[in-house]
Amino acid sequence: MRQIVAIGGAGLTEPLLRDFVLGLTNKQQPNVLYIPTAGGDNPAGIATFYEAFGRCTSAYHLPLFVRREEDLAGSIGQQDVIYVGGGNTANMLAIWRLHGLDKLLRQAWETGTVLCGSSAGSICWFECSITDSFGPQLATLHDGLAFLPGSNCPHYDSEERRRPFYTSAVAGGFPAGYAAQDAVALHFVERELREAVSARPNGRAFRVEACNGQTVEIPLPVRYLG
Secondary structure (H helix, E strand, O other): OOEEEEEOOOHHHOHHHHHHHHHOOOOOOOEEEEEOHHHOOOHHHHHHHHHHHOOOOEEEEOOOOOOOOOOHHHHHHOOOEEEEOOOOHHHHHHHHHHHOHHHHHHHHHHOOOEEEEEOHHHHOOEEEEEEOOOOOOOEEEOOOOOOEEEEEEOOOOOOOOHHHHHHHHHHOOOOOEEEEOOOEEEEEEOOEEEEEEEOOOOOOEEEEEEEOOEEEEEEOOEEEOO
């Protein structure tokens, strides 16, 4: 079963979201791989990952700026969960493609590894997204991995420019998609949304579509995990 959990922000350091994702594996001690490419393999982000996951999983991270692994296929193929951190999505995708990681991630997804991530680690799985990869101004990104159809916008409540930029883009012909607030996760099974869940009370998520040149935000049911 192919599964992706796209988190609007805050990530799996939220214990409720972490436990939700780990529960999808049906394993007591799942193997979890952290890919910190978007953040430039930032040591602080890597340390945060191990603090969150080290006691409840077999945790490992995959650096690509100072590459340690010759056999990427072996590292990717043995994972139950692959968690992608936030940062510069465009740079991350370019580096992944250079190393062939994009193809390995698709193979992992197709053989049952749960793919997940926050911010850059959320939008990368879609065809298109809203990103700040190219400077302080937001922009549209059209060359995502396309494991999931349409578009995605994270940080729908925490960054005031995200919502108006996304709704304007969709009204202007940008592909319809999903938006999620911080600490809200969209759980996809195969390529369909199964449910939205939140680590915080009153977390919200939306299906965002265009109708007659205007944007329609359709609120999604969100299950609070607390």
